[in-house]
Amino acid sequence: xxxxxxxxxxxxxxxxxxxxxxxxxxxxxxxxxxxxxxxxxxxxxxxxxxxxxxxxxxxxxxxxxxxxxxxxxxxxxxxxxxxxxxxxxxxxxxxxxxxxxxxxxxxxxxxxxxxxxxxxxxxxxxxxxxxxxxxxxxxxxxxxxxxxxxxxxxxxxxxxxxxxxxxxxxxxxxxxxxxxxxxxxxxxxxxxxxxxxxxxxxxxxxxxxxxxxxxxxxxxxxxxxxxxxxxxxxxxxxxxxxxxxxxxxxxxxxxxxxxxxxxxxxxxxxxxxxxxxxxxxxxxxxxxxxxxxxxxxxxxxxxxxxxxxxxxxxxxxxxxxxxxxxxxxxxxxxxxxxxxxxxxxxxxxxxxxxxxxxxxxxxxxxxxxxxxxxxxxxxxxxxxxxxxxxxxxxxxxxxxxxxxxxxxxxxxxxxxxxxxxxxxxxxxxxxxxxxxxxxxxxxxxxxxxxxxxxxxxxxxxxxxxxxxxxxxxxxxxxxxxxxxxxxxxxxxxxxxxxxxxxxxxxxxxxx
Amino acid sequence: xxxxxxxxxxxxxxxxxxxxxxxxxxxxxxxxxxxxxxxxxxxxxxxxxxxxxxxxxxxxxxxxxxxxxxxxxxxxxxxxxxxxxxxxxxxxxxxxxxxxxxxxxxxxxxxxxxxxxxxxxxxxxxxxxxxxxxxxxxxxxxxxxxxxxxxxxxxxxxxxxxxxxxxxxxxxxxxxxxxxxxxxxxxxxxxxxxxxxxxxxxxxxxxxxxxxxxxxxxxxxxxxxxxxxxxxxxxxxxxxxxxxxxxxxxx
Numbered sequence: 163x164x165x166x167x168x169x170x171x172x173x174x175x176x177x178x179x180x181x182x183x184x185x186x187x188x189x190x191x192x193x194x195x196x197x198x199x200x201x202x203x204x205x206x207x208x209x210x211x212x213x214x215x216x217x218x219x220x221x222x223x224x225x226x227x228x229x230x231x232x233x234x235x236x237x238x239x240x241x242x243x244x245x246x247x248x249x250x251x252x253x254x255x256x257x258x259x260x261x262x263x264x265x266x267x268x269x270x271x272x273x274x275x276x277x278x279x280x281x282x283x284x285x286x287x288x289x290x291x292x293x294x295x296x297x298x299x300x301x302x303x304x305x306x307x308x309x310x311x312x313x314x315x316x317x318x319x320x321x322x323x324x325x326x327x328x329x330x331x332x333x334x335x336x337x338x339x340x341x342x343x344x345x346x347x348x349x350x351x352x353x354x355x356x357x358x359x360x361x362x363x364x365x366x367x368x369x370x371x372x373x374x375x376x377x378x379x380x381x382x383x384x385x386x387x388x389x390x391x392x393x394x395x396x397x398x399x400x401x402x403x404x405x406x407x408x409x410x411x412x413x414x415x416x417x418x419x420x421x422x423x424x425x426x427x428x429x430x431x432x433x434x435x436x437x438x439x440x441x442x443x444x445x446x447x448x449x450x451x452x453x454x455x456x457x458x459x460x461x462x463x464x465x466x467x468x469x470x471x472x473x474x475x476x477x478x479x480x481x482x483x484x485x486x487x488x489x490x491x492x493x494x495x496x497x498x499x500x501x502x503x504x505x506x507x508x509x510x511x512x513x514x515x516x517x518x519x520x521x522x523x524x525x526x527x528x529x530x531x532x533x534x535x536x537x538x539x540x541x542x543x544x545x546x547x548x549x550x551x552x553x554x555x556x557x558x559x560x561x562x563x564x565x566x567x568x569x570x571x572x573x574x575x576x577x578x579x580x581x582x583x584x585x586x587x588x589x590x591x592x593x594x595x596x597x598x599x600x601x602x603x604x605x606x607x608x609x610x611x612x613x614x615x616x617x618x619x620x621x622x623x624x625x626x627x628x629x630x631x632x633x634x635x636x637x638x639x640x641x642x643x644x645x646x647x648x649x650x651x652x653x654x655x656x657x658x659x660x661x662x663x664x665x666x667x668x669x670x671x672x673x
Numbered sequence: 674x675x676x677x678x679x680x681x682x683x684x685x686x687x688x689x690x691x692x693x694x695x696x697x698x699x700x701x702x703x704x705x706x707x708x709x710x711x712x713x714x715x716x717x718x719x720x721x722x723x724x725x726x727x728x729x730x731x732x733x734x735x736x737x738x739x740x741x742x743x744x745x746x747x748x749x750x751x752x753x754x755x756x757x758x759x760x761x762x763x764x765x766x767x768x769x770x771x772x773x774x775x776x777x778x779x780x781x782x783x784x785x786x787x788x789x790x791x792x793x794x795x796x797x798x799x800x801x802x803x804x805x806x807x808x809x810x811x812x813x814x815x816x817x818x819x820x821x822x823x824x825x826x827x828x829x830x831x832x833x834x835x836x837x838x839x840x841x842x843x844x845x846x847x848x849x850x851x852x853x854x855x856x857x858x859x860x861x862x863x864x865x866x867x868x869x870x871x872x873x874x875x876x877x878x879x880x881x882x883x884x885x886x887x888x889x890x891x892x893x894x895x896x897x898x899x900x901x902x903x904x905x906x907x908x909x910x911x912x913x914x915x916x917x918x919x920x921x922x923x924x
Contacts, residue, residue, distance in 0.1 A: 570762055572760040572764035575764070576758055576760060576764040576766075577766070578726075578751040578752045579751055579756055579757055579758040579835075580752075580778025581753075581782040581829070582752055583752055583781070586781060590777065594768040595766065595767065595768060
């Protein structure tokens with residue numbers, strides 16, 4: 163109980179306190195709230211943001227569902243490689259990819275001109291960039307759900323129906339909880355997105371909040387007022403998550419391998435392979451453009467002068483935050499899986515902090531921690547760690563919950579009956595038995611922290627900005643080849659973390 | 674002398690559905706009680722309420738006379754009950770060796786190292802697993818895993834051992850061999866045991882007494898002979914008739 167309380171306290175302090183604090187700030191900012199919210203423009207902006215997020219979600223589903231099915235259950239050639247190429251961009255800050263698209267289709271891009279630039283710097287460009295960036299979320303969750311599905315479900319249907327009918331009538335409906343979760347995730351990420359719309363000069367609601375905190379229109383009272391309409395959006399997403407997905411969401415994590423006979427694609431084989439690989443390559447194309455721009459303008463040679471401490475700040479804070487996230491996730495994720503009292507409520511708070519637009523959470527974090535008594539913390543990199551834990555605690559909780567649910571409860575009950583108390587069961591049985599899943603959760607949490615831009619940009623300590631923030635701030639005035647090289651250095655850093663982490667997890671699996 | 678395990682008027686409900694209804698049972702020290710019933714009759718729920726994994730809505734669970742659970746309250750935690758369990762899936766910890774599996778509970782209960790090692794050596798010898806101390810569960814045969822599971826329970830010298838259909842899904846030969854090991858170990862150590870099964874042949878082979886469960890209630894208790902002589906219901910009669918046709922399992 164003590165351990166559960168300590169983990170709960172971390173979630174309450176980091177995730178819940180900023181949101182609660184915002185509620186108390188709003189009456190104080192009454193006049194500003196009235197003047198801002200009585201205007202027509204913020205509401206128009208909000209509707210526009212929600213519609214753009216809905217469009218991104220719809221496009222991501224349209225790409226991700228068929229691709230997930232093709233990767234998980236068909237004889238598509240090189241589907242593991244396809245999955246890797248397609249999925250990698252989702253580990254990067256989306257504005258990095260927008261930067262790459264700009265190098266390709268901007269006015270002076272490798273393939274660009276007036277028309278392509280106009281298209282890129284518009285709502286259409288925004289939706290296209292974000293849909294390509296976030297569609298791997300749908301693809302991966304669909305693929306994991308399909309791979310984790312009991313083989314007998316499919317085999318029983320294959321006896322009676324053709325493969326296409328099995329796929330559409332059995333596999334896809336059975337993966338609906340995963341699809342629901344993926345859709346909520348993509349919508350939440352799209353609503354939160356700040357870097358891409360600011361870069362592509364598309365006016366969205368989070369940018370209005372940011373402008374009042376970090377821009378020339380500094381007006382924190384108005385920022386507090388502007389987060390008010392976003393809170394029902396977050397609560398609505400939480401409600402949807404609980405209603406549509408609930409415990410079913412855990413079904414996405416059962417990776418049992420591709421041992422079943424794949425569904426043959428027959429004469430559709432070449433066409434579907436071409437389309438799938440085109441989508442995957444298109445998603446990775448901006449990275450090639452960044453590399454080319456960096457190389458051509460000798461940006462890589464100038465990297466040491468510009469990069470500063472940013473990679474170390476990114477890596478260090480991500481390692482510490484991800485470790486805390488997984489430690490908290492181990493306790494609360496286990497609690498959620500085993501339905502311990504209070505764990506579900508804390509999980510809901512963590513989900514709320516994640517689906518809450520990052521600008522709202524960021525404003526809340528500033529309200530709580532930007533206080534003379536907290537001076538040391540707010541002015542240091544510790545605030546970045548607190549922010550990452552606040553926003554991504556749910557990653558640890560859900561990662562652990564999904565693996566614990568798949569391990570027999572009898573292993574823990576046998577340990578309890580043998581006299582082991584909770585801490586001993588946690589460290590000697592639950593952790594070792596679920597080590598691979600916990601390690602995967604650590605890797606995922608680290609990647610989320612590394613790619614974060616929207617939360618950190620609001621409160622990063624001077625001179626200690628993480629790499630995505632450094633790239634974004636340099637993008638406006640820095641030499642384009644250097645910015646491209648910096649962006650590529652972030653890509654390389656993420657690739658090292660993902661590849662190293664995956665190797666460790668897979669080696670553990672074989673052992 | 675108080676019962677080693679005593680259940681009085683216990684009621685358990687899952688998601689609004691009554692699974693155990695006003696159930697009372699008593700197991701004397703050193704006695705082996707076989708709890709017999711079809712799937713869904715509530716046998717496993719009885720075992721879980723004794724272990725402390727389920728709290729009874731009403732009624733009392735006593736261990737050696739001490740109240741462990743009562744009226745929706747868990748008064749003694751599972752880890753403090755001094756019991757041991759063998760689950761149907763055995764629940765051997767895959768990351769620990771055979772010796773590690775046996776040592777885990779002894780460590781938890783603060784048994785000194787020298788005594789711990791002696792107990793492990795002795796019980797492994799008794800179940801025929803000498804030399805397998807460093808093997809992991811994944812490296813053992815089905816029968817060897819069953820032996821590890823029973824050894825892991827008995828090495829604790831618990832106040833009672835609870836066995837939840839540990840032999841289901843085994844072939845008759847192996848079942849007979851393991852039943853004979855179980856019986857010998859329980860009797861020589863005078864261990865109190867609750868053996869949950871749906872197979873009357875196993876119940877008859879191991880139980881000093883048999884309690885027959887139907888729909889969350891104990892419908893009859895007694896020795897095999899007393900059940901045969903006076904079956905309390907058509908359900909019990911059907912069970913016994915099936916048994917007469919099938920022959921015994923313990924040879």
